[in-house]
Amino acid sequence: MPPVDYRNFEKVLLKHADHPDSAELDYYLSHGGYEGARKALTQHEPGQVIALVKASNLRGRGGAGFPCGLKWSFVPKSTPKPKYLVVNADESEPGTFKDRIILERDPHQLIEGILIAAWAIQASTAYCYIRGEFVKGYRVMERAIQEAYDRGILGPNVLGTGFRCDLTMHRGAGAYICGEETGLLSSLEGKRGLPKIKPPFPAVEGLFRCPTVVNNVETLANLPHILTRGVDWFKSIGPDKGPGPKLLCVSGHVERPGTYEVPMGINLKDLIFDLCGGIWKGRELKAVIPGGSSAKVLTAAECDVAMDFDSLMAKGTMLGSGGVIVMDDSTDMVDALYNILRFYHHESCGQCTPCREGTGWLEKIVGRIRAGRGRMEDIDLCLDICDMMVGKTICVLADAAAFPCESILRKFRGEFEERVRKGQGFTRKVLTGGPLVQPGAISAHNQERRIEAAHHG
Amino acid sequence: MTQAEATERAGGAGPREFSEAAKRRIEWLYSRYPVREAALLPVLRLAEEEFGAIDGPAIECVAREMGISPGHVYGVFTFYTHYRREGDGKYVLQVCSTLPCALRGCRDVVHHLEERLGIGPGETTPDGRFTLKKVECLGSCDTAPVVQVNEDYHENLTLEKLDAILDALP
Numbered sequence: 001m002p003p004v005d006y007r008n009f010e011k012v013l014l015k016h017a018d019h020p021d022s023a024e025l026d027y028y029l030s031h032g033g034y035e036g037a038r039k040a041l042t043q044h045e046p047g048q049v050i051a052l053v054k055a056s057n058l059r060g061r062g063g064a065g066f067p068c069g070l071k072w073s074f075v076p077k078s079t080p081k082p083k084y085l086v087v088n089a090d091e092s093e094p095g096t097f098k099d100r101i102i103l104e105r106d107p108h109q110l111i112e113g114i115l116i117a118a119w120a121i122q123a124s125t126a127y128c129y130i131r132g133e134f135v136k137g138y139r140v141m142e143r144a145i146q147e148a149y150d151r152g153i154l155g156p157n158v159l160g161t162g163f164r165c166d167l168t169m170h171r172g173a174g175a176y177i178c179g180e181e182t183g184l185l186s187s188l189e190g191k192r193g194l195p196k197i198k199p200p201f202p203a204v205e206g207l208f209r210c211p212t213v214v215n216n217v218e219t220l221a222n223l224p225h226i227l228t229r230g231v232d233w234f235k236s237i238g239p240d241k242g243p244g245p246k247l248l249c250v251s252g253h254v255e256r257p258g259t260y261e262v263p264m265g266i267n268l269k270d271l272i273f274d275l276c277g278g279i280w281k282g283r284e285l286k287a288v289i290p291g292g293s294s295a296k297v298l299t300a301a302e303c304d305v306a307m308d309f310d311s312l313m314a315k316g317t318m319l320g321s322g323g324v325i326v327m328d329d330s331t332d333m334v335d336a337l338y339n340i341l342r343f344y345h346h347e348s349c350g351q352c353t354p355c356r357e358g359t360g361w362l363e364k365i366v367g368r369i370r371a372g373r374g375r376m377e378d379i380d381l382c383l384d385i386c387d388m389m390v391g392k393t394i395c396v397l398a399d400a401a402a403f404p405c406e407s408i409l410r411k412f413r414g415e416f417e418e419r420v421r422k423g424q425g426f427t428r429k430v431l432t433g434g435p436l437v438q439p440g441a442i443s444a445h446n447q448e449r450r451i452e453a454a455h456h457g
Numbered sequence: 458m459t460q461a462e463a464t465e466r467a468g469g470a471g472p473r474e475f476s477e478a479a480k481r482r483i484e485w486l487y488s489r490y491p492v493r494e495a496a497l498l499p500v501l502r503l504a505e506e507e508f509g510a511i512d513g514p515a516i517e518c519v520a521r522e523m524g525i526s527p528g529h530v531y532g533v534f535t536f537y538t539h540y541r542r543e544g545d546g547k548y549v550l551q552v553c554s555t556l557p558c559a560l561r562g563c564r565d566v567v568h569h570l571e572e573r574l575g576i577g578p579g580e581t582t583p584d585g586r587f588t589l590k591k592v593e594c595l596g597s598c599d600t601a602p603v604v605q606v607n608e609d610y611h612e613n614l615t616l617e618k619l620d621a622i623l624d625a626l627p
Contacts, residue, residue, distance in 0.1 A: 082491070093595040095553045131593055132539040133551075135608040168489045173498060174539025176593065190497035192536035208491055229544045251557035251598035293556055323598070325557050339556045343593050349536075 004238060004265045004306070006275070012245040013221050014261045017105040018291045023140050025147040028108035034153060036224030037115040041161045049120040053223070056218045057230045059242045061098075062088055062179075062216030063292065063321045072213055073205035075121045080437065081210040087128040089137070089217050090172050090179040093292035094343060095323025098247035098259050099217035103130065103137035106221070107144035114218030115158060116227060121213050124164045129184050132173040141169050174252040176347035180395045181214040182206075183349065194349050195395035220245055238264030242309040246322060250276050253283065253328035265308040271325055272303070283328040288410070291320025293340050296401030298405035309432055317407070333412040334419050337405060338363070343403035355398035358389040362405055374420040382409055472519035479503050480503045483522060493523060497533055505541050512543035538592070546581045546588035548626055551605040554591040557598035567591060569616050573623070587623075 021027040028034070038051050054069030069181040075083060087110070091099040102110055114126050145167055148154040156164045170188055177183040178193040185207050187193035206212025222244055226234050235243045246264045248271060251257045255277030262271065268290060272278065279285050285300040290307065298305070305315050312319045313405050327336060344361040362385055365378050386402035386409075393399075409416060475483065482503060486496040500519055508515045511534055520527040534540060541549065552558075552567050567589075571577055574587050581588040588605060597603045602610030604619065611622050 091596050092594055095557050096594075097596045097598055097600050100596055131596065132537070133605060136610070166489070171498065171502060172539075173501070173537035174592070175537050187498065189492070189496060190494040190533065192533055208495075249599060251601065252560045257601075323557075325560070325598075327560060331560065336556060336559075337555075339559050343555050346593055 004263045006262050006266045011261045022105045036227035037112045037228050040116045046120050047412050056226050056234045061218035075211045083123040084207045084212040085123040085126040086214045089130040092176045092179050093321040095292050095325040096321040097249050107141050113223040116223040118165045125168050126167045130169050131168045131245045177349045197394050243286045248322045250324045252326040253280050254326050255280050265306045268303045268305050279328050286329045287327045289325040291318045292323035296403045308425050333415045334370045337408045338366045340404050352393035354389045354392045359401045372423045474513045510541040547586050549588045551590045551592040553595040553603045555594040558601040561601040563602040
């Protein structure tokens with residue numbers, strides 16, 4: 001594939017995001033808003049919309065990269081049960097903050113995408129499950145939905161076509177697992193957010209045991225543009241097998257963190273060193289997690305890679321949710337891994353033993369290495385535990401914890417061994433002079449506390 | 458509203474009752490789902506607004522209102538971390554502590570708050586004004602470090618900025 005021309009790329013999804021009125025319906029309508037939905041509802045049969053989206057090779061932007069049109073096609077055509085469309089706006093993969101921009105700044109783009117998807121699968125009811133912390137996004141969406149109802153864009157007669165579509169915002173309340181589609185559906189039913197075993201897949205038996213499609217916010221936001229500008233246009237952006245505009249969230253040690261809309265397939269180095277202004281404080285690149293904290297880490301030497309589903313998979317990692325976490329050469333990888341593992345242990349729902357226990361064991365063992373109390377055999381012990389977690393649970397949270405753990409342990413094994421060898425003396429040095437501490441920013445009292453805490457894992 | 462204020466407004470520590478406006482909202486919520494139970498998370502949000510926090514009497518009130526068992530409500534409530542809990546201060550300071558924030562100094566934010574408030578994570582100041590919580594990813598990693606104060610995100614924090622925010626709280 002030739003290099004992607006990211007510099008002359010005209011934004012699609014975030015084209016209007018910086019305009020002060022971008023969330024207003026009138027603004028949206030005056031810039032071609034709801035034309036895609038109108039076209040879908042008036043010129044295409046539902047099956048044609050599915051075929052169109054299949055042909056576009058649009059792949060889900062939530063993490064798994066599953067072909068969107070194919071997912072829709074699993075919904076049974078003739079069933080007496082109602083069908084549901086559920087929007088996954090539970091953005092909570094560490095390093096990911098792209099859907100938030102759409103929710104807060106371009107809500108009608110999302111609502112239009114919802115209408116197109118709802119028409120395609122013939123769902124008259126849609127829910128948008130938004131994480132509880134996103135209060136602003138929730139308010140903006142509520143207002144936009146009200147506007148859409150008032151103007152006949154949502155409700156019993158969408159755009160005058162006779163198609164009914166109701167949309168309800170549903171707030172989560174702080175649980176990463178609710179971003180997993182079956183966990184999300186449990187939560188939406190008013191239960192604990194416990195994932196369910198598949199099959200049956202939600203397309204056959206999902207929300208309230210009815211056929212359900214769960215789509216990510218960014219995935220849906222692409223739909224109006226595919227309808228209005230066509231499949232060929234969409235496929236001309238980036239690799240043929242998973243094209244389109246892509247929101248990449250860059251965080252960590254770069255000069256300019258942020259959400260960047262780029263053509264799929266941009267080189268990771270161009271993203272970091274050109275668009276994001278390179279590594280901060282004049283330091284060197286050490287490692288990148290390219291697709292949210294569940295993705296396997298890339299070393300600096302592995303960063304010459306195209307940011308698309310297949311290229312990253314070929315490198316043994318994944319595009320995931322597009323959360324690019326950049327770490328400079330001062331990063332303590334033991335500490336970074338410990339942080340990641342604490343997250344997964346905290347967020348494990350506890351249903352499956354390999355995940356409930358495995359995430360806890362990993363956190364404890366890496367915690368003791370970090371605190372200078374590790375044993376050399378701990379490293380292989382962790383790798384063993386990872387092996388016992390991957391593919392052995394109801395959902396992929398266990399895999400999501402094991403992937404970064406296994407890859408960081410393998411690729412930065414020397415750092416872990418060094419920490420074990422040097423023990424407590426090393427801990428003391430790192431914890432008081434390491435990269436996360438600005439000189440003079442902490443008092444002697446806190447330094448002691450920090451060492452104390454470290455010694456206790 | 459602190460919980461003590463809410464308790465007082467609700468007429469002491471006796472059984473809680475939703476306001477008429479809240480009951481209308483609950484009816485509307487029921488109309489949005491094919492089964493009533495699906496409205497549980499939004500009704501818990503309403504209880505949080507009405508009573509200041511979710512405690513035992515609030516759970517009983519929700520259960521009574523929805524016709525489901527208090528045990529079920531409690532089981533669902535305890536699965537989620539973002540509801541205001543019994544004993545939470547007037548301002549809940551939620552410091553994001555996940556990796557992207559850790560790479561950009563969230564620990565300094567936590568330590569600064571510990572020093573300034575004299576409490577550790579999970580604790581509330583004796584005057585009931587502040588609760589300090591370390592939370593997982595808030596989805597605002599490009600503007601790290603981040604603190605959510607009740608509903609509002611405060612981003613790109615420096616210690617000076619943080620002090621100014623706390624000083625300006627009513």
